[in-house]
Structures are given as structure tokens and as C-alpha cells.
Amino acid sequence: MRLCALALAMLCVATAAKAETGYDLWLRYTPVEAAYKSQYGVSALVTGASSPALDAARAELNRGLSGMLGAAPVPAANVTVDGALVIGTPASSSIVAGLNLPLKGLGGEGYLIRNVTITGRKGTVIAANSDVGVLYGAFAYLRLIQSRQPITDVMSAPRTRIRILNHWDNLDGSVERGYAGASIFNWHTLPEYVSPRYIDYARANASIGINGMTPNNVNARAESLSPAYIEKAAALAGALRPYGIRLYLSVRWSAPVEISKLKTADPLDPAVKQWWQAKAAEIYKAIPDFGGFLVKANSEGEPGPQDYHRTHADGANMIADVLKPYGGVVMWRAFVYANDPKLDRATAAYKEFVPLDGQFRDNVVVQVKNGPIDFMPREPFSPLFAAMPRTSLMLELQITKEYLGQQTHLVYLGPLFEETLRADTYAHGPGSTIARITDGSLDNHAISGVAGVANIGNDMDWSGSIFNQANWYVFGRMAWDTEISARTVAEEWARQTFTADPAFVTPTVDMMMASREAVVDYMTPLGLHHIMTNGNHMGPAPWDEKGPRDDWKAVYYHRAAADGVGVDRVASGHAAQYKSPLKERFSRAATTPEEYLLWFHRLPWDYRTKSGRTLWDEMVAHYRRGVDSVARMQAGWAAQKPYVDAERFSQVVSFLAIQHREAIWWRDACLAYFAQFSGQPFPPGYAPKYPLETYKAMPMFASPPP
Ligand code: GCW
Numbered sequence: 001m002r003l004c005a006l007a008l009a010m011l012c013v014a015t016a017a018k019a020e021t022g023y024d025l026w027l028r029y030t031p032v033e034a035a036y037k038s039q040y041g042v043s044a045l046v047t048g049a050s051s052p053a054l055d056a057a058r059a060e061l062n063r064g065l066s067g068m069l070g071a072a073p074v075p076a077a078n079v080t081v082d083g084a085l086v087i088g089t090p091a092s093s094s095i096v097a098g099l100n101l102p103l104k105g106l107g108g109e110g111y112l113i114r115n116v117t118i119t120g121r122k123g124t125v126i127a128a129n130s131d132v133g134v135l136y137g138a139f140a141y142l143r144l145i146q147s148r149q150p151i152t153d154v155m156s157a158p159r160t161r162i163r164i165l166n167h168w169d170n171l172d173g174s175v176e177r178g179y180a181g182a183s184i185f186n187w188h189t190l191p192e193y194v195s196p197r198y199i200d201y202a203r204a205n206a207s208i209g210i211n212g213m214t215p216n217n218v219n220a221r222a223e224s225l226s227p228a229y230i231e232k233a234a235a236l237a238g239a240l241r242p243y244g245i246r247l248y249l250s251v252r253w254s255a256p257v258e259i260s261k262l263k264t265a266d267p268l269d270p271a272v273k274q275w276w277q278a279k280a281a282e283i284y285k286a287i288p289d290f291g292g293f294l295v296k297a298n299s300e301g302e303p304g305p306q307d308y309h310r311t312h313a314d315g316a317n318m319i320a321d322v323l324k325p326y327g328g329v330v331m332w333r334a335f336v337y338a339n340d341p342k343l344d345r346a347t348a349a350y351k352e353f354v355p356l357d358g359q360f361r362d363n364v365v366v367q368v369k370n371g372p373i374d375f376m377p378r379e380p381f382s383p384l385f386a387a388m389p390r391t392s393l394m395l396e397l398q399i400t401k402e403y404l405g406q407q408t409h410l411v412y413l414g415p416l417f418e419e420t421l422r423a424d425t426y427a428h429g430p431g432s433t434i435a436r437i438t439d440g441s442l443d444n445h446a447i448s449g450v451a452g453v454a455n456i457g458n459d460m461d462w463s464g465s466i467f468n469q470a471n472w473y474v475f476g477r478m479a480w481d482t483e484i485s486a487r488t489v490a491e492e493w494a495r496q497t498f499t500a501d502p503a504f505v506t507p508t509v510d511m512m513m514a515s516r517e518a519v520v521d522y523m524t525p526l527g528l529h530h531i532m533t534n535g536n537h538m539g540p541a542p543w544d545e546k547g548p549r550d551d552w553k554a555v556y557y558h559r560a561a562a563d564g565v566g567v568d569r570v571a572s573g574h575a576a577q578y579k580s581p582l583k584e585r586f587s588r589a590a591t592t593p594e595e596y597l598l599w600f601h602r603l604p605w606d607y608r609t610k611s612g613r614t615l616w617d618e619m620v621a622h623y624r625r626g627v628d629s630v631a632r633m634q635a636g637w638a639a640q641k642p643y644v645d646a647e648r649f650s651q652v653v654s655f656l657a658i659q660h661r662e663a664i665w666w667r668d669a670c671l672a673y674f675a676q677f678s679g680q681p682f683p684p685g686y687a688p689k690y691p692l693e694t695y696k697a698m699p700m701f702a703s704p705p706p
Pocket of ligand 1: 176218335374402
């Protein structure tokens, strides 16, 4: 009897999903169901010459296949059995060379997966022109198995050259706008100790095609360029190199003054240029494949060439010339806005950068945030994208969700990234999408790229929540393939991260796809923006009118009063920064897409929206809808319990509860505030629970009970 109970208990343990911390991300490699075993079986792994990237590919295939199929494939030098997997380049493998595969169009990073017959045996080949291409192919092959898709012929090459994570990590281990713990980069223990976590970080990035990273904050410290830190960075670069990931550094413009006591950091001063030349020589000696510099200059108080009455182009070009002999690039950020109360912040970057078009060296790429202000839940795309045809432009996206609920809110960013990439700028007529500007094809630029502000920290699950991992994932997949759809990527991710069972995947992906519109609705509907708490950017504070500068106060961004709400950005000249027909469209409220209504226009509270409701009633409806969507997400997730291990399941349950409470907080605080001006009553049953003063008095991170 006792034995029987024991056997039953053991059976239960064996069948219940194993608790997971999330550390393995989407690279879990759990066993495939028996029905799939024959479909994916690999008898032998056939490799040629070895190299760091090929060894990484082989190690990953062994790890993945042994996890999923129960045993690692037998290593072999030749194909002697059916079911062999051959990997390599024409240079590293005579078998690959002999297959005469169409590798030409794949460039230096693309790959091909193909079912082939070799010496009469059926097998599969993963081939590329470079070793790192083979590594990308190995990850794609494992992705097919993990997501239970058939191994059919695949050819894929990245559309962009630089696919880079920007970590806003400080040297002391803190992370600016980080919600996933402290930095994973430990500058204290580098260079001697290369944490195994760096390798897992590299694996995760390579698996989604990311090929660059800056480990230090754009609000940079000069110390990053000191000899000691260059040595530390070199050790990190060495760990990432086999995975095709290049290290770049954020640099502080005044570093020559701070490190070497130069009198100036004027880019046209010969001594300053010499300093950078010597610094570049020192860096490239330690890191031969160093990628280049990322610069935040004359932005939010950071030093820059304008301190010496020089332009952004003067600054960028000087260091570009220094990096040129080594093949390095300069990523110069366009996130600038002067402290000028008369200037509309949304127009600022355009005004400073467009006059410089044509003046930048060909190894400078100007890095532009997706929207004109700052990573809001929704913004129109930045008009800069269409206005600098003679400059390489990179798109900067934010993965870390500074303004979209940070750690806990389940917001899948795929739809936001897709909306940006597919936006038509009309730079050269219809079809001039941000994707084609970012990939360099619209104006034939050699440098192209996408940067993502990372959401990675030393939390066990890397990203602060399981669903935040999807945002890291979709960033990489879309940087590689700017045309891939957000839904396709969500499906891939959900299948690998949880299970390929359609009963789980379909509702989960639906939930993810709806989540971005939900956050827009409960935070900033109808083109509202920047109405969050000053400083931590977390909760609602449309009433905020404190702070050293006008454009850091919430009231600057909505100007609610009895006569209306919104910013007249036709008057400010912002609408006219867009190309026709957008500028005409955005210049009239009636033709402006309603999601941007109050971004471009200041309208009376009784303005009739497309639904026939007044602007006030429409605003109330959106805020309500946002909260209702989160309630639906909670109910939907509750039904997924049978498919997910308890640990990850319950994290999502708890975080959705926080999100629901905070969505109500956003809705009610904002409506209580705007109601003072609207002059219209709440629709019956819609009034916020507390008076405005209660919302205003909440301490940090606290919201009133719903
Ligand atoms: O989004 C804002 C952030 C700052 C950040 C800045 C930038 C790194 O609030 O923390 O600084 O943008 O992008 O430079």
C-alpha cells in the first residue's frame, strides 16, 4: 500500500511541469513529445574545421539536441548514415563546399538550412559564408525544433548591419531605467573573472541575431576610457566574440579633460584629436574588433561640442576620422532638446540635426529615437527619419519600458516596434518606411542599424518578468528582419518559452498583441503623452508642474484648461516637419488619426470624435477600455494554468494583479485631474473612487486601493 502511494507521488512529480526560474529564457531545450522524436532525430553531427564561432555552434547544437531529443548526436567527420546534420562554411567543411549551395546572397551573416542528400544519405545542412553565420543557422535550426515547426529549407540574412543593445548600466552596478536588478556586468571582478553569465548573455543575443552591445550608460563616465577599464572591456569583448557580438563604448565628450587634464575638449583642437587618436590606438590594441563609440552629447546636461561652439557634425566627424582606419563607427544620438521655454520640444531634434544633413562622415550614423519626444506608450514617428537623406540613420527603440509600466506591466512591444518600422514617412513618396530608412536601402547607405535600450539585469529571469523577455526577443528578431510581423515573433517566443500547444499559444499571443493598446488606453490615450511622475516615470501625475525646466513638467505636454486640452503643434511648426501628405493630414484635427489627436491639436472638451462622443466622453471611454483589457488579460492567463509551471505562472498572476491595480490608478487619477477642466459630468458609474487630492498625495510606488 505504502509503495503504491510512493509510486503515485513519483508519477505526479514526473508529469507536473518542472518549476522554472526563467533563467533559460527561450533557450530551454526541454524534451520534445514522443510524436515528434522521429521528425527531429539527428543521427550524427558532422563538422569540419574548428573555430570559436563554429565551436559555439557545435556546443549549442549538442546542448539543444541532447535536451530535446534525449541524447547528443554522435560527432562525425563524414556522412555515413541517414539523418546526419552537417554544419560549416565552404572554407571549414569540404562537404559544404561540395554541395555548391546558393550562399552568395547571404552576405557575411546570413545562413541556409537545407535538407540534402549526401553520398546517398539523407541529411540536413546548416551552411553560411562565415562561421558566425553558421552559428546563427544553428540557433534558427534549434528554434524550429523548439517551436515544433518542420525542418524545411530556410535562407535568411539580416536586413541591417548593426543590431545592438545599449545598456544604460553604470560602472557601480546600478542601471539607469533598469527594472531587472543590478547590472550583469561586474566591473570590479573584470578582467580576471569572466562570469559564465556573460556567455549565457551572448548565447541569448546570438540566438536572435544581435551583434553588438554597449555595456555602459550613454550618460557615460570618463573612467570607461581609462586604461584599467579598457582592459576590463577587452575581457568582456573576448567572451562575446565567439558569438559574433562586438563591443562598443559609450563615451563622455569631456573625457580628454577629465582623464588627461587637457584644457579643452574642442573637437577642432589638434591636441584633442591627438588624444582621441591615441585612445583609439589603445582600444584597438586591446580589442581588435572594437565596434566604435556611442555618443550622447549636449543632451540633458551632458557635455558636447556645442560647449565649444562647434556642431554635432564637428564632434562626430572628428572621432569618426579617428576610428576610420580601424573600421569603427560613431553612433551619434539625436536625442537633444534645448532648455528653451519658447521651443516645442517635439521640434527640437529636427531643428538641430536637419541643417547638418550631408555634413557627416560616412562612418557616422545618427541614432534617432522612434518618436520625437521620448519612448512614450505611443508617439508618431520622429520626422527626422524623412529629413536626412544624406545621413545614415539608426532607429533607437527602448526595450526597458521606462514609460510603459516598467517591471510588472505585461506589455508586448512587438506592435509598437512594428508600428514604427512600417510607418510610411513619404521621404521619397509612398513606401518610404522607417524599415527602409533603418536598413539603409531607401537612400543607399552602407551603415544601417537598430539599437535597443536593454531591459537586462541580474534578476534570475534577466528582464524583471517572464513576459519582458519577449521584448528582448522581439527586438532582436525585428532588428534582423525589419519586415517580420509582431504576431509571428510572439508566437515563436511563446512556443519556445512555454509550450507549442495551440490551446496555450493562441490565447497567449492574442493577449500579448492586445497588451500595447491596453497600456496606451489606460495611460495616455488619444495622443496624450508625458503625464507621468517626474523622476521615476512610473505612476500618473498629469498635475505635475514642478521641476527645473518647463519641458520636464507634465502640464507642458497637455495644457489642460477650461477651453480644452492638447498641444497645438501646427502652431509650433511640428506638423510641418512631416512630408506631404502627412503634414497636411496632421495639420487638421479632422484628418489626424485619432491616436495622435491631442499630440497635434488643442481641442475643446466638447469636440466631436469619430465615435460621435465628445472628446471628454471619448477620453473616459479609452481609460475604461484600458482597464477592462487588463481584466481580460488576467482572466485569460488564469486559464493557462495547466500549461505553465507553477513558478512562472504565479509570477504572471501577481504581476497582472499589480498591473490591474495600477491601470485603475492611472485611469482614475488622470480622469479626476482632467475632470476639473472638462466642464462635463462623468458618464453614470464612471467617476473615480477618490478625490484628486488622494491621488496626488500617494507616496512613490503606491496607489490607492482599487
Ligand atoms: O528616456 C530618457 C531617460 C533618461 C535617459 C534619456 C536618454 C540615459 O529618462 O534616463 O538617459 O532618456 O535617452 O538619454
